[in-house]
Amino acid sequence: MNQPTCATRALRPRLWLAALLALLLGGCSTVNSMTEWVVGADDDLDEEISTYVEPTPGAPTGLQRAWSHGVVGSPDKYMPQPRHFEESGGALFISGFQGDVTRVDAATGRSSWDVDLDTPIFGGVTTDGARVYVGDADGHAIALDAATGAEVWRERLSTKISSAPMVQGELVFFQTLDNRIYALNAATGKRVWFHGGSPSPLSMMGAASPTAFSHGILAGYSTGDVHAFEPQTGKDVWDRNLTVIGGRTELDLLQDVDADPVVSGLRIYVVSHQGRLMAIYAPNGAQVWQSRLSALRTPLLDGARLYVADVEGYLHALSAEDGTPLWKTRLSDGMLTAPTRFKDQIIVADDSGRRFAVDPASGRVLGMDKSGESYQADPLIAAGGLYLLTRDGDLERFE
Numbered sequence: 001m002n003q004p005t006c007a008t009r010a011l012r013p014r015l016w017l018a019a020l021l022a023l024l025l026g027g028c029s030t031v032n033s034m035t036e037w038v039v040g041a042d043d044d045l046d047e048e049i050s051t052y053v054e055p056t057p058g059a060p061t062g063l064q065r066a067w068s069h070g071v072v073g074s075p076d077k078y079m080p081q082p083r084h085f086e087e088s089g090g091a092l093f094i095s096g097f098q099g100d101v102t103r104v105d106a107a108t109g110r111s112s113w114d115v116d117l118d119t120p121i122f123g124g125v126t127t128d129g130a131r132v133y134v135g136d137a138d139g140h141a142i143a144l145d146a147a148t149g150a151e152v153w154r155e156r157l158s159t160k161i162s163s164a165p166m167v168q169g170e171l172v173f174f175q176t177l178d179n180r181i182y183a184l185n186a187a188t189g190k191r192v193w194f195h196g197g198s199p200s201p202l203s204m205m206g207a208a209s210p211t212a213f214s215h216g217i218l219a220g221y222s223t224g225d226v227h228a229f230e231p232q233t234g235k236d237v238w239d240r241n242l243t244v245i246g247g248r249t250e251l252d253l254l255q256d257v258d259a260d261p262v263v264s265g266l267r268i269y270v271v272s273h274q275g276r277l278m279a280i281y282a283p284n285g286a287q288v289w290q291s292r293l294s295a296l297r298t299p300l301l302d303g304a305r306l307y308v309a310d311v312e313g314y315l316h317a318l319s320a321e322d323g324t325p326l327w328k329t330r331l332s333d334g335m336l337t338a339p340t341r342f343k344d345q346i347i348v349a350d351d352s353g354r355r356f357a358v359d360p361a362s363g364r365v366l367g368m369d370k371s372g373e374s375y376q377a378d379p380l381i382a383a384g385g386l387y388l389l390t391r392d393g394d395l396e397r398f399e
Contacts, residue, residue, distance in 0.1 A: 052313070052330065052332075052333035053330065054333075055329075055330075055331060055356070055365040055368055056368075057364075057365045057366055057367050057368055059366065059367045059368075060367050060368070060369050061345075061347070061355050061356070061357035061366070061367035061368060061369050062345075062357065062366075062367055063342075063347070063355060063357070063369065063386065063398040063399075064398060064399050065396055065397070065398055066385065066397040066398065066399050067108070067109045067396070067397055068109070068394050068395065068396045068397075069104075069109035069110070069111075069394065069395055070392070070393055070394050070395075071094055071096075071102050071104055071109070071111060071389075071393060071394070071395045072094060072095065072096025072097075072098070072100045072102060072389075072393040073096050073097075073098040073100055073393050074096075074098075074391060074392045074393050075096070075097035075098060075120075075391070076097070079097050079120070080097065080376040080391065081096060081097050081376050081377050081389060081390075081391055081393070082095050082096070082097060082121050082122060082123055082124035082125075082164070082377065083123070083124060083164075083297075083337075083338075083376060083377045083378050084123060084124030084125070084126070084163075084164035084209065084377070084378065085124055085125060085377060085380060085387075085389060086124075086125060086126050086127050086380070087106055087380065087382035087383060087387075088127045088128075088129045088146070089129055090105070090106050090107065090383060091103050091104065091105060091106060091112075091146070092104040092105075092106050092380075092382065092387065092395070093125050093126075093127050093132045093146070094125065094389065094395065095121045095124055095125045095134055096121065096393055097120055097121060097122070098116075098120065098121075099116055099117040099118050099119045099120060099121055099136065100114060100115065100116050100117070101114070101115045101117060101121075101125060101132065101134055101144060101149070102114040102115070103132075103146070103149065104395060106382060106383040106385070106387075106397075107383065109395055109397060113148060113149035114149070115144060115149045115151075117134070117136055117142065119136040119137050119138050119140075120136065120137040121134060121135070121136055121137070122135075122137060122160065122161070122162055122163070123135060123161060123162060123163035123164040123165075123207075123209065124163075124164035124377070125164060125165075126164050126165050126166060126167055126172075126209075127146055127167070128167045128172075128186065129146060130145075130146055131143045131144060131145060131146055131152055131186065131187075132144045132145075132146050132149075133165045133167060133172050133174075133186075134164075134165070135157070135161025135162075135163075135164075135165060135174050135176075136160075136161060137160050137161075138160075139156055139157045139158060139159050139160055139161060139176065140154050140155065140156055140157070140161075141154070141155045141156075141157055141161065141165070141172075141174045141182065141184060141189065142154050142155075143172070143186070143189060152189075153188060153189035154189065155184055155189040155190075155191065157174060157176050157180070157182055158176050158178055158180050159176050159177050159178050160176060160177040161174050161175065161176055161177075162175060162176060162177040162207040163175050163207040163208060163209040163210075164209045165209070165210070166209050166210040166211060166212065166217075167186055168212045168217070168231060169186075169231075170185060170186055170187070171183045171184065171185065171186055171192060171231060171232075172184050172185075172186040173210035173217060173219075174210075175207050175208075175209070175210055175219055177207070177222075178196075179196065179197035179221040179222055179223065180194055180195065180196045180197065181194065181195050181197075181210055181217075181219045181227075181229070181234075182194040183217075183231070183234060192232075192234075193233060193234035194234065195219070195227065195229060195234050195236075197219075197221045197223060197225060197227065207220060207221070207222065207256065207257070207258060208220035208257050208258055208259055208260045208261060208298075209260050211260055211261045211263060212231070212263070213228070213261075213263040213268060213282055214263075214265075214266075214282060215228060215237055215282055215283055216228045216229050216230050216231055216237050217229045217230075217231045218261045218263075218268065218270075220256075220257025220258070220259075220260075220261065220270060220272075221256075221257060222256040222257070223241075223243070224241050224242040224243035224256070224257060224272050224274070224276075225239055225240070225241050225242075225257075226239065226240045226241075226242065226257060226261065226270050226280070226285075227239045228285060237285075238284055238285030239285065240270075240278070240280055240285045240287070242257060242270065242271075242272040242276040242278060243272075243274075243276075256272065256273045256274075256296075257270060257271075257272050257273075258273055258296045258297075259271050259295050259296055259297055259298045259299065259338075260298040262298065262299050262300075262301050262306075263282070264301050264320070265282075266281060266282045266283065267279055267280070267281070267282065267288065267320070268280040268281075268282050269299055269301065269306055269320070271293060271294075271295045271299060271308060272294070272295075273294055273295070273296055273311070274294055275292050275293065275294045276290060276291075276292065276293070276294075277290065277291045277292075277293040277295070277299075277308060277318075277323070278290040278291075279320070279323060289322055289323035290323065291318060291323045291325070293308055293310055293316060294310055294311045294312075295308050295309060295310050295311060296311060296335075297309050297336065297337060297338035297339075297378060298338045298378065299338075299339075300338065300339040300340060300341060300346070301320060302341050302346075302360065303320075304319065304320050304321060305317050305318065305319065305320060305326065305360065306318045306319075306320045307339045307346060307360075308339075309331075309336035309337065309338060309339050309348055310336075311335075312330075313330060313331055313332035313333055313334060313335075313336060313350070314328045314329065314330050314331065315328065315329050315331050315336065315339060315346070315348060315356075315358060315363065316328045317360070317363060326363075327362065327363035328363065329358065329363040329364075329365065331348065331350070331354075331356050331358070331365070332350040332352065332354065332356075333352075334350045334351045334352045335350060335351045335376070336348050336349070336350050337349045337350065337375055337376070337377070337378045337379055338378040338379065339358075340378075340379045340380075340381055340386070341360070341381075342379075342381060342386050344360075345357040345358060345359070345360070345366060346358040346359075346360050347379060347386060348379075349375035349379065349388060350375060351374045351375060351376055351391070352374065353370060353371045353372045353373045353374055353375065353390075354368055354369065354370055354371070355368065355369040355371065355375075355388075356368050371390075373390040373391065373392065373394065373396075374390060374391035374392075375388055375389070375390060375391070376389075376391050377389035384399070385397045385398060385399050386398040386399075
């Protein structure tokens, strides 16, 4: 999903970070869990810890695997699976990097149809129940019949489609790698409008999915810009920039907004790759608060707390009201998935095959499982279960 473009070849030694595939910080493991308690200003959040200490809670997560089925093919060596899949009407719709799209029964894991688009998919799929929408690496926006998998329409856009699309009403929204967002008629694929943002000389092969909120549609660009649009016309409602000035390496210059915005009433929470988490007032885009935090995965808003998995393997909890840091826990020396709430725990996995159960109030690691699988797609809560997709293309249901 986040593979460097040709403009970022110099980042090849740190490919995993730029591509959501790498071990971000090396180091040895010891027997203690590591939770850092934060009180007051966020200066403590900037402290660097040179070695990774794997949490050892002394217990498994308690997640019981109901089944595991291979549903899509595994990607090439350095490429990840798309991070987004979706459920509708008891069916899961999943895409693989190699171009396969499949419909899976949420209860049994059995596939009812599988379509090979024969071109890479970076972002994943979305559905409105009638059609499944996906964008490919050749710049095609595609709609498939949700019941049969038959192709309904195909529209050529400007370049690679870098995130999962988003459907709202009669429109479906796609975002391309060159910072363009397209609004297409969901039934026909006919173009309604598009917006072209400023190109970025450095970017990742990924982006936030377009997101609906009360005043329009949100799009995050690789320039660090977050735009709000009127959904029917594409007219700019407001824009906000998350750019952080400075940095010593090309990696520091990557300002991408890859995590989907989180919407709650009149608040929008957005985070960039390069160090800025911001709460925005939805009607006009005004900043409410900001914090120094870098993330590529969508935060979790759960009540009065915002949980963020950062690029260094920490899980953070902050006050959603004013951004006050509450706790942070080092979980992984690799890339974490987005956090999700399952029952009374925060569940997050990583690309080394670990699953973590974390106490929402304290950040204490309640349990950890080691599966040997690499998790790159974000967890999905649906049909009473927790679903994880491995890098090898196996779909797992936990209860």
